[in-house]
Amino acid sequence: MKLERGPKVATPGAARSAVPTDEREALLERWAVRHGIDAAQRLAEAEVLADAVAAGITPENTIDTYAKSWRVWARFCGSAGLPEDEGSRGALVAFVAWMLRGGQHNGNGYAPSSASTHLAAAVVGLRQRGAAVSGDDQAEARKALEGLAVQLLQAGERRGRGQAVGADIDGLYAIARSCPDTLTGARDKALVLTGFHYASRSQDPAGLLTGDITQHPRGLIVAVLTGKTKHSVRNAKIAYATDPEICPVGAYTHYRARLLTEHGEQWAGPSTPAFVAIDRWGHVTGGMGPDSVTRAIKRISARAGVPVAWTGHSLRIGLATAGRRKGKDGIAIADQGGWARHSRSMLGYMQIEDGWDDNASAGLT
Incomplete structure (x- = not known):
């Protein structure tokens, strides 16, 4: 029995159909026997649609x-x-x-x-x-x-870079004090301070548009839309810091005001990049990409003299470890950083702190 096929959808890599072609053919034949050729054809078209949806939602x-x-x-x-x-x-x-x-x-x-x-x-x-x-x-x-x-x-052979070092409060102070009084320095400071407070991955600030970061009487609301999971797509709230020197809200507000003053209102629209790329001559060249965010964080931390250079994942680890050190609840950390509430990776970061106090040998001697 031959069935007409709907249009094929070319889907790359992980987005291909989960059902091999020969199994799909057999499935269509069974549908035709059970429901008739017309219904089987519609079911086949639904399968094509499902493949297209899978392709569209795969990061x-x-x-x-x-x-x-x-x-x-x-x-x-x-x-x-x-x-x-x-x-x-x-x-x-x-x-x-x-x-x-x-x-x-x-x-x-x-x-x-x-x-x-x-x-x-x-x-x-x-x-x-x-x-x-x-x-x-x-x-x-x-x-x-x-x-x-x-x-x-x-055999004594350790491969790979190992886990990135987590950002910490001392490092934030060092970075804030080392950023030059330029637009690039203002952007660097805002990039690190805000990224730390919502546990950013490198792709997160790179994907932010101006309209994704909104002012609130108590701080900023950052709409993170580039997350890998349903948990990481979130509205993260960033409050004013007690110390203005490392306040993420103040740093971001100052950076954006300086950007518009020096380069015009063309960067004020909601669809413009929240964090712009700036070349060595101070020219704004567009939005930052994930790789440029990673390089910037490494460069910024090295300039500040942080003992171990931070990577693009250091800000994410830092929120979990610093939050835990301050006694923050695991659920609150998960919601702010976009982890599942029992995420193994988040619990692993928190264990960096918990391993000292929640320890069978602690306090015995």
């Missing part, structure tokens, strides 16, 4: 990660002489061993955390392409990864 960075991991899998298969569309137990375990042994382009091994990401994404890619990868086979590969990672540690 670009997720798509990029899946595409990158598939390229790593393809390189492995090429070097091992294995077919790309088969994810057997042996192939997955060999993939893990290859990544840790020397899978990078430069011949070095991947960090276990990176290998774990590539393994998970490769399995998704295999299933999207119709390969039957069992949960047991994937679990076997992950068990091998964990065991090999332990062996690396036992």
Whole structure:
């Protein structure tokens, strides 16, 4: 029985249909038997729509990660002489061993955390392409990864950058005092102070428009719309600080006023970037991107003499650790920073502080 097909939707990487083509064909045949050809056709069109919706809501960075991991899998298969569309137990375990042994382009091994990401994404890619990868086979590969990672540690080999250092209040003071009296300095100060208070990722300030940050009698309301999950899309409230020197509200207000004074009202519209890119000559060149935010935070912290340079994730970690140090409730921290209320990553950041007081050995001697 032949069914007419609706228009195909080309969806990249992770946004492809979760149902392999041969299974979809069989499903359509069953629908036709049960409901007739017309109803089966409408159900087929609904499947196409579902694929298009999945493509539309999948974050670009997720798509990029899946595409990158598939390229790593393809390189492995090429070097091992294995077919790309088969994810057997042996192939997955060999993939893990290859990544840790020397899978990078430069011949070095991947960090276990990176290998774990590539393994998970490769399995998704295999299933999207119709390969039957069992949960047991994937679990076997992950068990091998964990065991090999332990062996690396036992051999004294630590890979990867490790967790970024968290921003702290002393660092905020140092940054506030080191920012020059220029538009770039004003922007830098506002970028760090506001980002710390809503636990920003690098893409968050890069995605903010002027209309996303609104004044309130008690401070600022930041509409974070670039979050990775339903929890991270939020309206974060930033109150005036007790000390004006590190007040995020005052820093942002001063930066925006200086931007309009020096470069005109063209930057005042709600659809203009909240944080602008400024070249070495003081020219405004547009909005900041995630990479430029990351580079700026590293440069700003280095200029301030922070002992360990901050990264694009330092502000996010800093809210969790500093908030916990001040006795803030975990739910309040989660809501402000856009974590799920029992997020493992957030709890891990909070444990940096909790591990000293909520400790079986603390106070025994």
